[in-house]
Amino acid sequence: MENSEIIKELKSLCQLDIDAVHAYNECLHHIDVPEVKRQIEHYRADHERHIKDLSALIHSYKEKAPDFSPDLKGYMLDVFSKIRSLSGTEGALKSLKGGENLTNKRYAKAIDQDFPANIRSVIEKNYRDEQRHLTYVEECIDNKVWKKAA
Numbered sequence: 001m002e003n004s005e006i007i008k009e010l011k012s013l014c015q016l017d018i019d020a021v022h023a024y025n026e027c028l029h030h031i032d033v034p035e036v037k038r039q040i041e042h043y044r045a046d047h048e049r050h051i052k053d054l055s056a057l058i059h060s061y062k063e064k065a066p067d068f069s070p071d072l073k074g075y076m077l078d079v080f081s082k083i084r085s086l087s088g089t090e091g092a093l094k095s096l097k098g099g100e101n102l103t104n105k106r107y108a109k110a111i112d113q114d115f116p117a118n119i120r121s122v123i124e125k126n127y128r129d130e131q132r133h134l135t136y137v138e139e140c141i142d143n144k145v146w147k148k149a150a
């Protein structure tokens with residue numbers, strides 16, 4: 001891969017993780033099941049770590065990492081439109097599921113590319129986190145955790 005392609009891809013992934021943290025912050029206001037809230041806070045910390053690790057890689061190319069502000073198009077638009085249509089923990093989890101689907105698709109696409117080994121290992125690690133996030137959110141929805149809490 002050319003350096004310019006690598007940088008572009010790293011910045012795009014970093015922006016996606018930034019968007020995810022903003023979406024998590026919004027969703028967390030709506031989650032009132034303590035156990036689920038704790039887990040989602042833990043996953044938000046994963047996204048924060050992704051931003052830190054991807055930014056360090058971007059810096060290694062003497063490039064500037066994206067600012068911590070959401071890109072209001074793709075990810076955010078999807079998550080926020082869902083959160084408006086459904087309330088409470090159920091709405092928040094269904095919104096997050098949309099977001100996690102997106103990060104999983106995006107990381108799956110990244111993993112197919114021919115990155116240098118040090119970058120590849122970061123992307124693989126982040127992708128494993130994303131798979132775990134999606135599995136958990138889907139389990140919560142399948143089990144209707146918002147009903148058990150009521």
Ligand SMILES: [Fe+2]
Binds near residue numbers: 020100103129134
């Ligand atoms: Fe995630």
